[in-house]
Amino acid sequence: MHETRTVTPAGRRILEAAEELFYGRGIAAVGVDLIAERSGVTKRTLYNQFGSKDALVASYLAERDRRWRSLVRQEVESSPDPVEAVTAPFGALRTWSRTSTRGCAFINALAELPDPSLPAYRVVTEQKRWLLELFTDLATAAGCAGPDTLAVRLLVLHEGALAMQPLPFDALTQSTELARELVRAGLGTREPGPDARRRLAR
Amino acid sequence: MHETRTVTPAGRRILEAAEELFYGRGIAAVGVDLIAERSGVTKRTLYNQFGSKDALVASYLAERDRRWRSLVRQEVESSPDPVEAVTAPFGALRTWSRTSTRGCAFINALAELPDPSLPAYRVVTEQKRWLLELFTDLATAAGCAGPDTLAVRLLVLHEGALAMQPLPFDALTQSTELARELVRAGLGTREPGPDARRRLAR
């Protein structure tokens, strides 16, 4: 029942080109003509598949979100224990940074698309909310005290490291280290909940 | 010897309009014609004053940086003691957020201007470096252990809260609270240095 039918082969190539160009140069700076040329496709096909540039932008962000969540899930599930799992997204971020060196694609998109009515805006807020809830679940499962507060703090550390990525400072190392310390400091004061790593569905 | 002569009255109005539009809508999304119209000035005057859009963008960022540093200095100097002063930039951020709700103008600019050769890029890196060094100085002055490490962590918290600003999460409160805890935890293990609040010149 896996519906790979929603996107055609040409659609995939368009999305790949759009992702590289939008992330690398900014959304407004990239024209649809360039995306069509890079993906070896006519502009007509691009519009037949996506309808508008706004819609293509939303698809680009949704696709990137999908890949990011997939990586995080993988990292969480391969964690040796529930405590390590809490900071697994920071490990994912390390991996992610090897190919993405221009900061957070979603924050960057918000910088260019201020209108909350745009479909892309919802994708961005959903992405951050997902990560916040994941942190909450993982912290609860590990038995951390104050999982809600801890989750917000971990999210801030995560976003901070991501935001500073384009600058010549190594923020990720300290961010990860501090995150681990926070998790360790919150242990033992509460009963561990059920292993949240099993609740990663969707 | 204060040289306010570098910018004419028309130049000021152009900068004000540019700041509002660039920050609010994104740099690439705003044309020079619109800026000229909003500032009640001819496009010719704009180009006579700034030479190019790239140069205007750099001026916009530099001016915003100047105002931001001024606010931070003010907040630091009005801190009751050196320990409070370390987290003073978080107080400044609280004030700043009342009028700036679209995240960090500098990070946002980087999202649109990937080319490090652009004059704006240097403005952004300098801005973050300044804040990092300020944190280091303040932490040293307050007698915190490991001031360099602490400064990086405070910077990450600061940037994280700023990056999440456009989203519907209250990150600043937790970010500030955690920053205070970090500073408190690092106290007493080291001799306080000279009061860094006196070394804010420039």
Next chain:
DNA sequence: CGAGAAGTACACTGATCGGTGAACCATGCC
């Protein structure tokens, strides 16, 4: 008086923007 600086008015450039219309072609499925 005269010079220079700041600003206005306005026309104009070539390029690029997002988006459309219409005709045509290939594949595969009923």
Next chain:
DNA sequence: GGCATGGTTCACCGATCAGTGTACTTCTCG
């Protein structure tokens, strides 16, 4: 055969883009 689907080719649209040239005005300062 018939017909829908996915794709191509290509010409075209009005709007906007950053940036320039030229001539005129207005003000200040020496």
